[in-house]
Amino acid sequence: MSQKQDKNNLRDKDLMEEIAALCKRRGFVFSSSEIYGGFSAVYDYGPYGAELANNIKSAWWKAMVQENENIVGLDSSIFMHPKVWEASGHISGFSDPLAECKKCHTRVRVDHLLEEAGVFADEKMSEEEINKLLKENREKLKCPKCGDSDFSEAKEFNLLVQSNLGNFTGDWSKNPVYLRGETCQGIYVNFKNVLDSTRVKVPFGIAQIGKAFRNEITARQFIFRKREFEQMEMQFFVHSDEAMKSYEEWRERRWQFYIDLGIKKENLRWHKHENLVFYAKAAWDIEYKFPFGFKELEGVHYRADYDLKQHSKFSDKDLSYRDPQTNEKYIPHIVETSVGVDRTFLAVITDAITKEKLEDGSERTVMKFPKNLAPIKAAIFPLLKNKPELVKKAREIYENLKSQYMCEFDDNGNIGKRYRRQDEIGTPYCITVDFETLKDGTVTVRDRDTMKQERVKAEGLKTWLSEKLNS
Numbered sequence: 001m002s003q004k005q006d007k008n009n010l011r012d013k014d015l016m017e018e019i020a021a022l023c024k025r026r027g028f029v030f031s032s033s034e035i036y037g038g039f040s041a042v043y044d045y046g047p048y049g050a051e052l053a054n055n056i057k058s059a060w061w062k063a064m065v066q067e068n069e070n071i072v073g074l075d076s077s078i079f080m081h082p083k084v085w086e087a088s089g090h091i092s093g094f095s096d097p098l099a100e101c102k103k104c105h106t107r108v109r110v111d112h113l114l115e116e117a118g119v120f121a122d123e124k125m126s127e128e129e130i131n132k133l134l135k136e137n138r139e140k141l142k143c144p145k146c147g148d149s150d151f152s153e154a155k156e157f158n159l160l161v162q163s164n165l166g167n168f169t170g171d172w173s174k175n176p177v178y179l180r181g182e183t184c185q186g187i188y189v190n191f192k193n194v195l196d197s198t199r200v201k202v203p204f205g206i207a208q209i210g211k212a213f214r215n216e217i218t219a220r221q222f223i224f225r226k227r228e229f230e231q232m233e234m235q236f237f238v239h240s241d242e243a244m245k246s247y248e249e250w251r252e253r254r255w256q257f258y259i260d261l262g263i264k265k266e267n268l269r270w271h272k273h274e275n276l277v278f279y280a281k282a283a284w285d286i287e288y289k290f291p292f293g294f295k296e297l298e299g300v301h302y303r304a305d306y307d308l309k310q311h312s313k314f315s316d317k318d319l320s321y322r323d324p325q326t327n328e329k330y331i332p333h334i335v336e337t338s339v340g341v342d343r344t345f346l347a348v349i350t351d352a353i354t355k356e357k358l359e360d361g362s363e364r365t366v367m368k369f370p371k372n373l374a375p376i377k378a379a380i381f382p383l384l385k386n387k388p389e390l391v392k393k394a395r396e397i398y399e400n401l402k403s404q405y406m407c408e409f410d411d412n413g414n415i416g417k418r419y420r421r422q423d424e425i426g427t428p429y430c431i432t433v434d435f436e437t438l439k440d441g442t443v444t445v446r447d448r449d450t451m452k453q454e455r456v457k458a459e460g461l462k463t464w465l466s467e468k469l470n471s
């Protein structure tokens, strides 16, 4: 039997380091281009990380698209017409004021700097007002790198990442193309296409999962803030009279999504935006308790008719909707739910990582992933690798199960070591073929969480596993 987990005894910093180290050691997350020294705030998902990220995306897609008759999927391009970003306000407004630490020259986002100092900066503040605030709170500021509080004045810095796509003249500063800074713009510009090509009627939603790019200044907190990241966004188009009700429904449903996903309730909370951007009517974030504190996981925002109006104006196309029953013509309002795959990944890992002291005094690290998110569902071992009858039977079982689930065959090292390896990547079941198997056709199945073992008929393993994984 295991003792009570002691994860909570780890200091927050230790927990973050433990997670990052395990993610690297066990092939979940690597620094990008590591052999060249890495590339700041860009990360790669390794073999188990890719599985986990895919499982997260599938769970979201199922909850948002598959299970909702009135939500359809989309996969729009990363490159878009540059005018999209003018219409969206990203070219003029998607900038964060930065201040530079005079001692170590680290550039820090001013809103983060002030937030850490317990001072609130309104998004609508001018550069002048921000600088006044910085000056007034000077002694409270703290550089995240060196701890100093002497900062330069704040300057605006655009977050959109530029590209030279399709520009053959060489001077691409004049007509820059951008890598999308958020996926939802692809949804807005396809609103009419979806309306004209499918049978959707307002209220309906369009959902998509895709990469987004931002020139983030503060490159820290592991995969929480990446420069290339992935978003899962759903835009729900609704009549203005119904919008607030729909907004409240979506707030509830998105909260429930995380509970259903298996995230611990005590690690989630709501955060209300008090100072809204001028067009928004309501904005709440779901925050998760990451090792560095409660931070935004998902935004659920009521954006009114701003987005479609802007794109109507900039494209000169009518993006209004005519109700087939009432004949009313209007620009639908939008309720948006927006979450990052990477932040969900980090939340799932933070929730799952557990250290346990065992009865024999040893320790194990186990990822208690919800079963549907576990990268590998079952590992199949022959007890001994030099006994061909055991290896043959174990291979047979592996071949049979792999068509249905991500499985792993492992004959390396003693069984205890193989269990530890699977614990660290969160595999719910380890199946061992031993000498008894050859006699009575049963295998040993060991449960990740309880470490209890039971004998199961090899013949019925597929059904047994399905029942267990879906329970």
Ligand code: ATP
Pocket (backbone or CB within 6 Å): 182, 214, 216, 223, 224, 225, 226, 227, 229, 230, 231, 296, 297, 298, 299, 338, 339, 340, 341, 342, 343
């Ligand atoms: P923050 O204030 O933390 O920078 P944001 O308010 O700019 O986040 P949104 O523009 O609302 O974020 O993006 C929606 C979601 O996309 C966020 O809730 C988050 O999960 C994810 N996201 C945003 N920026 C990043 C990033 N740099 N790295 C990873 N995920 C991100």
